[in-house]
Amino acid sequence: MAVTDEAIEKIKGMIVSGALRPGDRLPKESELAAELGLSRNSLREAVRALSLIRILDVRQGDGTYVTSLDPQLLLEALSFVVDFHRDDTVLEFLAVRRILEPAATALACPRISDAELDRLQAQLDALGPEPSVEELVACDLEFHRGIVQSSGNSVLRSLLDGLSGPTTRARVWRGLTEEDAVSRTLHEHRAILAALRDRDAEAARSWATVHIASVEQWLRSTP
Amino acid sequence: MAVTDEAIEKIKGMIVSGALRPGDRLPKESELAAELGLSRNSLREAVRALSLIRILDVRQGDGTYVTSLDPQLLLEALSFVVDFHRDDTVLEFLAVRRILEPAATALACPRISDAELDRLQAQLDALGPEPSVEELVACDLEFHRGIVQSSGNSVLRSLLDGLSGPTTRARVWRGLTEEDAVSRTLHEHRAILAALRDRDAEAARSWATVHIASVEQWLRSTP
DNA sequence: CCGGACCAGACATCCGACGTATCGGCCCCA
DNA sequence: TGGGGCCGATACGTCGGATGTCTGGTCCGG
Numbered sequence: 001m002a003v004t005d006e007a008i009e010k011i012k013g014m015i016v017s018g019a020l021r022p023g024d025r026l027p028k029e030s031e032l033a034a035e036l037g038l039s040r041n042s043l044r045e046a047v048r049a050l051s052l053i054r055i056l057d058v059r060q061g062d063g064t065y066v067t068s069l070d071p072q073l074l075l076e077a078l079s080f081v082v083d084f085h086r087d088d089t090v091l092e093f094l095a096v097r098r099i100l101e102p103a104a105t106a107l108a109c110p111r112i113s114d115a116e117l118d119r120l121q122a123q124l125d126a127l128g129p130e131p132s133v134e135e136l137v138a139c140d141l142e143f144h145r146g147i148v149q150s151s152g153n154s155v156l157r158s159l160l161d162g163l164s165g166p167t168t169r170a171r172v173w174r175g176l177t178e179e180d181a182v183s184r185t186l187h188e189h190r191a192i193l194a195a196l197r198d199r200d201a202e203a204a205r206s207w208a209t210v211h212i213a214s215v216e217q218w219l220r221s222t223p
Numbered sequence: 224m225a226v227t228d229e230a231i232e233k234i235k236g237m238i239v240s241g242a243l244r245p246g247d248r249l250p251k252e253s254e255l256a257a258e259l260g261l262s263r264n265s266l267r268e269a270v271r272a273l274s275l276i277r278i279l280d281v282r283q284g285d286g287t288y289v290t291s292l293d294p295q296l297l298l299e300a301l302s303f304v305v306d307f308h309r310d311d312t313v314l315e316f317l318a319v320r321r322i323l324e325p326a327a328t329a330l331a332c333p334r335i336s337d338a339e340l341d342r343l344q345a346q347l348d349a350l351g352p353e354p355s356v357e358e359l360v361a362c363d364l365e366f367h368r369g370i371v372q373s374s375g376n377s378v379l380r381s382l383l384d385g386l387s388g389p390t391t392r393a394r395v396w397r398g399l400t401e402e403d404a405v406s407r408t409l410h411e412h413r414a415i416l417a418a419l420r421d422r423d424a425e426a427a428r429s430w431a432t433v434h435i436a437s438v439e440q441w442l443r444s445t446p
Numbered sequence: 447c448c449g450g451a452c453c454a455g456a457c458a459t460c461c462g463a464c465g466t467a468t469c470g471g472c473c474c475c476a
Numbered sequence: 477t478g479g480g481g482c483c484g485a486t487a488c489g490t491c492g493g494a495t496g497t498c499t500g501g502t503c504c505g506g
Binding site for chain 1: 228231235239257264266268269271272273274275276278292294297298300301303304305307309312315316318319322323324326376377379380382388
């Protein structure tokens with residue numbers, strides 16, 4: 001195995017074993033390189049790789065630190081990876097969202113605060129009559145994120161965040177600019193909010209399912 | 224932004240835009256470095272980072288290639304990331320599995336082949352009366368993987384694979400060595416198989432839920 | 447006491463050289 | 477002529493050192 005890969009494994013080992021804990025500072029590059037028995041250049045490759053997936057946080061002029069290792073932070077890397085997927089797998093991603101999102105909505109039902117419901121409602125109302133694709137994407141993202149956030153499961157939240165990042169959503173909405181599709185989707189958003197307000201978990205779950213399924217069906221019918 | 228990060232973005236852009244397609248070979252390091260306007264060392268850091276998450280595949284003496292970009296391959300990186308999570312989030316991961324796994328089992332119900340069912344059955348039967356933790360983990364992993372594989376959704380498959388990798392599962396099973404917990408879990412495996420054989424999706428889904436919930440409950444009751 | 451200049455430390459980037467694995471063509475030997 | 481091994485070209489792997497740039501803390505003057 002290459003020395004760089006060894007270094008990645010060793011650093012991973014130090015973190016997993018607890019020798020390095022979240023927030024800890026690593027020895028400076030030259031020392032760590034000597035310690036692991038490789039050159040500073042090769043070590044930098046390892047550090048850079050771990051930095052890309054948010055395991056390490058390097059600050060020029062300061063030092064290299066272990067991140068908080070929060071699920072949110074780590075799964076954020078998922079978003080980066082998802083961006084590489086080709087359009088032909090968007091339906092598979094949507095199918096997974098169709099599983100997770102209703103469940104998340106049901107989980108959020110008894111937990112979401114009235115203030116948050118008000119905020120989401122206001123956000124829907126703020127959308128003008130002729131929204132741009134960018135506005136739709138941002139609104140859609142914020143709406144679902146707000147609900148999932150209230151599910152109380154940070155792994156679930158990060159996963160859905162990553163799976164339906166800006167790229168994926170933009171792909172979907174780009175195809176949804178037809179008038180009726182947009183208005184129907186926004187209507188479904190309102191229905192989900194109403195069910196949450198009634199604390200009716202089963203209705204909220206069903207509306208979430210219907211919402212995703214309708215998007216799915218729309219995508220399937222238009223090549 | 225650092226030149227290396229720029230390089231990562233540029234290479235990502237080349238792939239997402241279609242200029243580089245799966246299987247394509249990149250220009251050699253020195254050329255690509257000149258093209259992107261940075262040194263070979265810095266470029267190597269970018270390539271190494273993208274290689275860690277399976278976007279690129281570097282072969283010494285040959286060249287650097289874009290991977291197949293299959294969902295399976297890309298989400299495989301998820302497993303690496305998940306390994307870093309601390310034990311206190313294992314319940315959140317399990318909660319997500321509890322959502323995904325029953326759905327995957329239901330999806331697999333009409334699709335899984337008799338041959339695959341036989342294979343999984345044989346594997347369960349092959350487990351001795353005093354299995355080691357390693358054997359239990361391997362068996363558990365293969366059982367669920369076999370079912371999820373038959374769901375027909377490669378994103379779902381990869382996601383569950385990544386979420387419940389060896390590390391996570393080992394953590395769970397390490398706490399499950401008590402006699403009755405093991406036998407009960409294995410019994411649930413058999414029940415899931417039986418439901419699949421009957422092509423009873425609702426029963427299969429419920430057994431899968433019960434299966435995960437019981438593990439969850441067990442973990443929750445033992446600090 | 448406060449603010450700005452200064453300085454040491456640590457990461458960022460680059461260069462050039464050498465090691466090593468791979469591939470493919472050339473040559474030799476049946 | 478067909479096959480197999482040798483060998484060099486090619487490209488990644490690793491290294492050491494030099495220099496730039498940024499950050500944080502210290503020290504001094506107002």
